[in-house]
Amino acid sequence: MAACLLCWPNYADAASYSGGVWQTPLVNLRDRFLTKVARTAGLSLEATRFDVDLSRDRTIKVVAIPGHNLSPSARIRVRLFADAARTILRADSGWLDAWPAIFATADLEWEADNWWSGRVLAEDVARLPRSYLYVLPRQAFCRYLSVDLDDQANPAGYIDLARLVVAPGWEPLFNFSYGVGLGWESATLAETSLSGAEHFEERPPSRVVSFRLDYMNRVEATNQALAMTRALDVSGEVYFVFDPANLLLMQQRSFLGRLRQLSALEHVACNINGMAFEIKEVVA
Structure with a gap:
């Protein structure tokens, strides 16, 4: 991987x-x-x-x-x-x-x-x-x-x-930590009538990935992770590729998205920095 x-x-x-x-x-x-x-x-x-x-x-x-x-x-x-x-x-x-x-x-x-x-x-x-x-x-x-x-x-x-x-592509020196989450988030609206019947307004779902990069040195953490959050904010777009070496699953696990929130850069230990990321797919 x-x-x-x-x-x-x-x-x-x-x-x-x-x-x-x-x-x-x-x-x-x-x-x-x-x-x-x-x-x-x-x-x-x-x-x-x-x-x-x-x-x-x-x-x-x-x-x-x-x-x-x-x-x-x-x-x-x-x-x-x-x-x-x-x-x-x-x-x-x-x-x-x-x-x-x-x-x-x-x-x-x-x-x-x-x-x-x-x-x-x-x-x-x-x-x-x-x-x-x-x-x-x-x-x-x-x-x-x-x-x-x-x-x-x-x-x-x-x-x-x-x-x-x-x-261009930033490939972290160390990959995301175990515990990464990738799933579909529904945007469909659901309402229940007085009789108990459910009615739906279907909307396209979005993929959402959440992960942590926990082993960045201070240069990579500042010039890549921190700079990316500053440049993109929550409105700018980033193309996320889960695993570029896995051609069988790459299309399904890669998408154009945006940062859902901006996380702080954490100083874990001497010259070891971490940051959490959550990226939501752009679907329309």
């Missing part, structure tokens, strides 16, 4: 976009409301691609699309370049599944359509987080990105993308 990743700031929020053919503009990827999407005009490979200019060289560890309508057969390719002509390649994900395998063969019935692949089926999509995440093997330093999408069989006839995250 690798240490978690806390990814911020999101350089894509101030980037410029070009390329592809879009019904609604690509700049919607900068809007923090996930319901304001960028929508392609068709499904051709020429229409479903875009380029990103971060305005200057940046350190990049993750590229994520939190919110999309990609089908189970969709593929995504992310490339990072050092020059505007896109001839000096810094990183290339290759064509990857937008919905990677999430099931172990031992967990599936022999007759299941995805027994061999462990891939997501169309019937699984509704109950899974619609988020794509690419974690670079090592951080790259560059300014330009190209994102290509291949989903020519999408039944909607177009592709919706809610946000783009391009960010």
Whole structure:
């Protein structure tokens, strides 16, 4: 198990976009409301691609699309370049599944359509987080990105993308302590009538993770943990990756969120510092 990743700031929020053919503009990827999407005009490979200019060289560890309508057969390719002509390649994900395998063969019935692949089926999509995440093997330093999408069989006839995250990643020297909690928090409203019948107003749930980093030295604690809480407050966004080494579960345990509260930096012992974190997923 690798240490978690806390990814911020999101350089894509101030980037410029070009390329592809879009019904609604690509700049919607900068809007923090996930319901304001960028929508392609068709499904051709020429229409479903875009380029990103971060305005200057940046350190990049993750590229994520939190919110999309990609089908189970969709593929995504992310490339990072050092020059505007896109001839000096810094990183290339290759064509990857937008919905990677999430099931172990031992967990599936022999007759299941995805027994061999462990891939997501169309019937699984509704109950899974619609988020794509690419974690670079090592951080790259560059300014330009190209994102290509291949989903020519999408039944909607177009592709919706809610946000783009391009960010560096803080990987703590020591991972979170035992006792970390990851769960779903319901936002559904429930009321009971005079007869005792219950009525519900269903709303999308959010993932919430709570953990402690207990073994930070004073430099890491001050320049990373304390600086992050100051920069983000409770409104800024951070992309949380539970375990970047576990590809089978990474999509389900990683999400775009915000700090629910700001915790104090605790001096546990000589040059040993700790801090508690609680991150709530952004779902709309």
